Every structure is written in C-alpha cells, then in structure tokens.
Amino acid sequence: MSLIHTKDLTKTFRIFEKEPGLTGSVKSLFNRKFIDKTAVANFDLCVEQGEFIGLIGPNGSGKTTLVKMLTGIIAPSSGEISVLGFYPNKLETLFKKQYAVVMGQKSQLFFELTPMDTFRLFKELYGIPEKTYKRNVDDFVELFGVSELLNVQVRTLSLGERMKLELIAALLHNPGLLFLDEPTIGLDAATQRNMRGFLREVNSRKSTTIILTSHYMEDVRTLCPRCVVINGGKKIYDGGTDSLFDMYQSRKKITITFGRETDFIPPEGAETLERSPYRAVFILPKDQAGKIAAQITRDYDIADISIEEEEIGKTVEKIYAAKGLNNETEAGA
Amino acid sequence: MKNLRFILLLLKLRLSHMMVFRLSFFGAFFADGTLFLMQLLSFSVIYGQVDAIGGWSRGQMLVFVGTFSMINAINMTVYFFGLINIPELIRGGGLDLYITKPVNPLFRLTFENADPGSVPLLCLSGAIIAYGLSVEGAPLTAPLIAGYVAFVLIMTLLYYDMELILRTIPFFVISAAAIDRLEGDLLTLNFKIPGIIYKGGFKILFYFIMPYGIMATVPTQFVTKTLTPAGLVHAVCAAALFTVFALWFWRFGLKHYKSAM
Numbered sequence: 001m002s003l004i005h006t007k008d009l010t011k012t013f014r015i016f017e018k019e020p021g022l023t024g025s026v027k028s029l030f031n032r033k034f035i036d037k038t039a040v041a042n043f044d045l046c047v048e049q050g051e052f053i054g055l056i057g058p059n060g061s062g063k064t065t066l067v068k069m070l071t072g073i074i075a076p077s078s079g080e081i082s083v084l085g086f087y088p089n090k091l092e093t094l095f096k097k098q099y100a101v102v103m104g105q106k107s108q109l110f111f112e113l114t115p116m117d118t119f120r121l122f123k124e125l126y127g128i129p130e131k132t133y134k135r136n137v138d139d140f141v142e143l144f145g146v147s148e149l150l151n152v153q154v155r156t157l158s159l160g161e162r163m164k165l166e167l168i169a170a171l172l173h174n175p176g177l178l179f180l181d182e183p184t185i186g187l188d189a190a191t192q193r194n195m196r197g198f199l200r201e202v203n204s205r206k207s208t209t210i211i212l213t214s215h216y217m218e219d220v221r222t223l224c225p226r227c228v229v230i231n232g233g234k235k236i237y238d239g240g241t242d243s244l245f246d247m248y249q250s251r252k253k254i255t256i257t258f259g260r261e262t263d264f265i266p267p268e269g270a271e272t273l274e275r276s277p278y279r280a281v282f283i284l285p286k287d288q289a290g291k292i293a294a295q296i297t298r299d300y301d302i303a304d305i306s307i308e309e310e311e312i313g314k315t316v317e318k319i320y321a322a323k324g325l326n327n328e329t330e331a332g333a
Numbered sequence: 334m335k336n337l338r339f340i341l342l343l344l345k346l347r348l349s350h351m352m353v354f355r356l357s358f359f360g361a362f363f364a365d366g367t368l369f370l371m372q373l374l375s376f377s378v379i380y381g382q383v384d385a386i387g388g389w390s391r392g393q394m395l396v397f398v399g400t401f402s403m404i405n406a407i408n409m410t411v412y413f414f415g416l417i418n419i420p421e422l423i424r425g426g427g428l429d430l431y432i433t434k435p436v437n438p439l440f441r442l443t444f445e446n447a448d449p450g451s452v453p454l455l456c457l458s459g460a461i462i463a464y465g466l467s468v469e470g471a472p473l474t475a476p477l478i479a480g481y482v483a484f485v486l487i488m489t490l491l492y493y494d495m496e497l498i499l500r501t502i503p504f505f506v507i508s509a510a511a512i513d514r515l516e517g518d519l520l521t522l523n524f525k526i527p528g529i530i531y532k533g534g535f536k537i538l539f540y541f542i543m544p545y546g547i548m549a550t551v552p553t554q555f556v557t558k559t560l561t562p563a564g565l566v567h568a569v570c571a572a573a574l575f576t577v578f579a580l581w582f583w584r585f586g587l588k589h590y591k592s593a594m
Contacts, residue, residue, distance in 0.1 A: 013591060016507070068429070068592050071432075071433050072432065072433070073429050073432050073433065073590070073592050074590060074591060074592050075588055075589075089588070091432065091587070093435045093436070094435075096433060096434060096435035097435045099433075100433075101429075101433050103429065103430075106426070106427065106429065106430060108430055110346065110350065112350050112353045112354075113346065113349055113350060113353070117346055117349065120342065120346075121342060121343075121346060124338065124339050124342050125339075125434050125435060125436050126435060127335070127435075153353075
C-alpha cells in the first residue's frame with residue numbers, strides 16, 4: 001500500500017470579494033460577495049516508502065495547500081486522501097507521531113531559549129524514550145556538526161544554523177515521512193549545499209520518505225529522483241526529475257577565454273551572451289555543444305573553456321511556458 | 334500522568350523563558366499587583382460608603398469581589414496568556430505548528446503561557462475572601478469551604494469556556510478585535526456588580542447568554558448560604574453546557590481552519 005494516496009483531491013476556498021473604494025466597502029457591509037477559489041483540483045498522487053519527491057510550482061500554484069492537506073492542517077473539500085493509512089484532518093495522535101514537518105518560514109524553536117530546551121519539549125510531545133532521544137540527538141548533532149550550538153540562545157544563531165537545528169528537532173522521533181516546505185529559503189549557496197547533503201543522508205540512512213517543496217530548483221534537481229509539477233492547483237507533470245530537465249534543458253552554455261586576441265564569432269544558431277576579443281559566452285543546442293567546443297579548441301588558442309547546463313531558472317520558465325502556464329518567475333530562483 | 338508531566342515541562346520552559354528577561358520577570362509581579370490594587374481601589378470608591386447593595390451585606394460584597402478576583406487570578410496564572418494568542422495564531426497561520434504535533438493543540442495552548450506573576454494575586458484574593466467572611470461572621474464548616482472551592486473551580490471553567498468561545502470566532506471571521514473589547518468591558522462591569530442586581534433582559538444576558546453575572550455571584554451565595562437549589566443547578570448546568578459547546582466550537586473551528594491561505 002502507498003504511503004500517500006490521493007484521488008481527485010480538491011480544496012476550494014471561499015474568498016470575500018470587495019469592490020474598490022469606500023462605496024465598495026459600504027456595499028460589502030450589507031451585501032457581502034464571496035467567490036470560490038479552487039487551490040487544488042482533482043489531484044491524484046501516490047508516494048511509496050523511501051521516496052524523495054520534489055513538489056514544484058510557481059507562487060499560488062497550490063503546492064502549499066496540498067502539503068497542508070497531507071499533514072492534516074486543513075481539510076480537503078472533496079476527494080480521497082490517505083497518508084500513512086490515516087485521514088490526515090482527523091488529526092489522530094498516532095498519525096501525527098509518524099510524520100514531521102519543517103517550514104522554512106515558521107520556526108519551531110524557542111527563540112529565547114536553547115535548542116536543547118526545544119528538543120526536550122519534542123521528546124515529551126512525541127513520547128520519545130530516553131535512550132532513543134539521546135542516541136538521535138548524538139547522531140544528528142554529529143551529522144549536522146552543531147555540537148557547539150546546543151546550549152546557545154536560538155536568537156543568536158544564523159539562519160543556516162537555525163535550519164539545521166529545526167531539522168534535528170523534526171527528526172528526533174524518527175518520522176517515517178518528512179515534509180519540508182522551503183527548507184533552504186534565505187540560505188547562502190554553501191549552506192544550501194550542506195543542507196542538501198544532510199537531507200540526502202537522512203533519506204538514505206533512515207529510509208525516510210521526504211516531500212520537498214522548494215523554489216530553488218537546484219534542491220529538487222540534486223535531491224529528488226521524482227518531481228511533481230503543480231500549477232493552477234493541477235498536476236501537470238509527475239515523473240523523473242532528470243527526464244523533465246532532459247526535455248526542457250535543451251541547451252548548454254559555453255564560456256571561452258582566449259589566450260590571445262581573436263575575431264571569434266559564435267556559430268550560427270547560438271545565442272550570444274557576451275563577446276570580446278578575449279572572451280565569448282554563448283548558448284547553443286545541447287547536441288551541438290561537444291562538437292562545437294572541440295572545433296573551437298582546435299582552431300583557437302584557448303586559455304580556458306567551460307561547458308555548463310543552461311541556467312536552471314530559464315529551464316523552469318520553459319517548463320511552465322510549455323505547459324501553457326503563467327510562471328511568476330520566482331520558481332527558477 | 335503524562336499530561337501532568339507535559340504541563341510541568343511547559344511551566345519550566347515558560348519560567349526559563351521569563352527569566353531570560355529579568356525586568357519582565359520581576360515587572361510581571363509588580364504590574365499584576367498594581368492592577369489588583371487599582372481594582373480594589375475602584376471597589377472601595379464605589380461601595381465604601383454603603384452598607385448593603387441589592388440585599389447583599391458589606392461582608393458578602395467583599396467575598397464577591399475576592400471571589401471574582403480569585404477567578405481572574407487563576408485565569409491569569411494558568412491560561413489567559415495562552416488563550417489570548419489564539420486569534421493571532423489563526424490569522425498568521427502559526428496554529429500549523431500546534432496542529433501538526435501529537436498533543437491536543439488546545440491543551441498545549443492552555444498551559445504553555447502560564448504567568449507566575451499573577452500568583453501573588455491568588456494570595457491577595459484569598460485574603461480578601463477571608464476578610465469578607467470574617468466581616469460576614471458566618472460560621473464556616475469543611476463542607477462549606479470544599480463546596481465554595483468547587484464552585485470557584487467550576488466558575489473558572491466557565492470563564493475559560495467564555496474566553497475560548499470568543500477566541501475561536503477568528504476561525505470564521507477576518508477580525509474579532511471588537512469581541513475582545515466587548516469581553517473586556519463586560520468583565521469590568523461584572524467585576525463591580527453582583528449578579529443578583531440584574532433583572533429582565535440583563536439577567537437573561539448575564540446569566541444565560543454571556544454568564545459573567547454568575548461567575549463570582551454563585552460561589553459567594555454558596556459560602557454565605559444564600560444560594561437556592563435552582564441557582565446551584567443553573568450554575569452547574571451552565572458550566573457543563575458551555576464547556577461542551579466551547580470544545581465543540583473549537584473542534585468545529587479547527588475543521589474550518591484555513592491556515593493563512
């Protein structure tokens with residue numbers, strides 16, 4: 001049986017609609033109008049034990065609403081939903097003991113106290129036996145390298161340090177299912193990389209099923225073998241992350257630094273990003289990149305050359321555009 | 334047992350949190366004590382010059398004021414500062430973090446912001462009640478004291494129910510600030526006026542719809558042996574019904590929680 005199973009899952013919110021201005025406000029006092037907004041529509045999803053899934057989509061696409069239904073925070077309007085064999089919005093204690101959720105923008109740590117104080121509360125909340133608690137604290141503290149932060153007031157920690165401790169708090173009770181909502185938001189590139197390493201380790205070492213929502217496509221690309229693209233509340237792609245990028249990341253960027261002044265002109269069909277007598281940057285179709293690079297290396301005095309995947313943000317824009325979507329651009333940060 | 338351990342841990346964390354800020358920690362005792370003295374002053378100005386109000390003697394009035402103060406002090410010490418956060422948690426989506434934890438969110442909210450600064454008020458309220466009883470000169474027996482304590486606790490529960498009901502309304506509306514103000518005004522009024530004074534529509538309002546009128550009145554009537562059997566039944570039924578409704582309303586609200594969509 002799947003760990004998560006949804007069928008025709010739908011969530012509709014009733015939203016107050018007001019005409020602009022004072023007249024509109026007065027009218028709304030006596031004749032209030034509401035509109036129905038469907039945040040998630042007829043959503044089918046199956047997730048198996050141990051999977052690491054990325055949930056991507058632009059702002060307002062419905063991914064957070066979906067996660068909130070899966071965690072029981074909000075009730076679905078219609079459709080079937082089963083998570084770990086439970087109906088989430090029944091909010092059964094046994095269900096809540098088996099998953100954890102980390103929200104990048106909502107801290108679970110006591111700001112004025114130390115991380116150990118929060119860990120103690122979580123031990124009590126989840127009824128973690130003393131032995132397991134100690135072992136998990138030791139394991140995760142070692143894995144995340146945060147031993148010197150345990151008895152420090154949380155408010156004095158950096159965002160990256162706080163996020164590591166948020167993850168430790170969430171993992172103390174060995175959840176089988178972990179929801180991560182923007183866990184790398186606001187972190188610098190190096191900390192993001194570290195965080196990805198930790199998550200990969202948690203997924204493989206503990207076989208924890210992870211559902212990751214992120215605007216940083218690099219998170220999804222490097223961590224999630226499977227991704228689900230959602231927009232307008234509808235699922236528009238569910239499959240291999242690599243396949244998705246293979247489909248849409250169809251170009252490569254070549255950066256060349258010449259050893260001497262040249263009159264180099266990028267090949268026909270390439271999109272030139274930068275050109276000077278000593279340097280050229282251009283994008284061209286993936287299947288031509290190798291051949292063209294080899295030719296340039298033969299014909300010119302090359303000081304340095306690099307071939308990179310097309311910028312991930314551009315790829316995401318293409319994914320949404322190809323699906324006829326209105327991307328709000330932040331998805332490809 | 335598990336719940337008790339959890340409450341004790343919440344209390345420890347709350348104390349640790351308060352002690353981080355020394356001024357705030359010691360200031361709480363001062364602020365709550367000052368508030369209490371102001372209430373007493375207000376009472377003495379109003380009732381200092383009369384011997385009886387609505388058939389109640391000066392001793393009964395003192396017990397009434399002490400009782401209301403006691404109920405309010407228990408409220409402030411135990412759950413007020415937890416419940417008062419609920420509307421903001423609903424509006425800002427902070428309730429998500431409570432809902433996803435394997436403990437009843439209401440239970441945690443009720444006990445996680447206890448305020449030791451209000452503990453002295455419990456002692457002061459007790460002193461006023463004792464003084465009122467001595468002025469009244471009524472003989473006290475163990476069953477009478479036990480019954481009085483039981484009624485104070487039942488009425489504290491009723492007070493809790495009212496606070497919870499009002500703070501559950503934000504699940505359904507955008508802003509409930511006006512309700513907060515209304516509650517404050519009604520409490521101030523009922524702190525000063527014993528329920529026996531209310532007649533007609535006011536009696537219906539303060540005995541049945543928003544029963545602030547019986548909260549301190551009924552325990553006072555009990556300990557001064559003026560509570561009728563009908564009054565006793567009404568008080569117990571009101572507390573039971575409001576508790577059932579408050580808990581149902583909370584659960585109903587949770588089902589309609591939109592999590593700051």
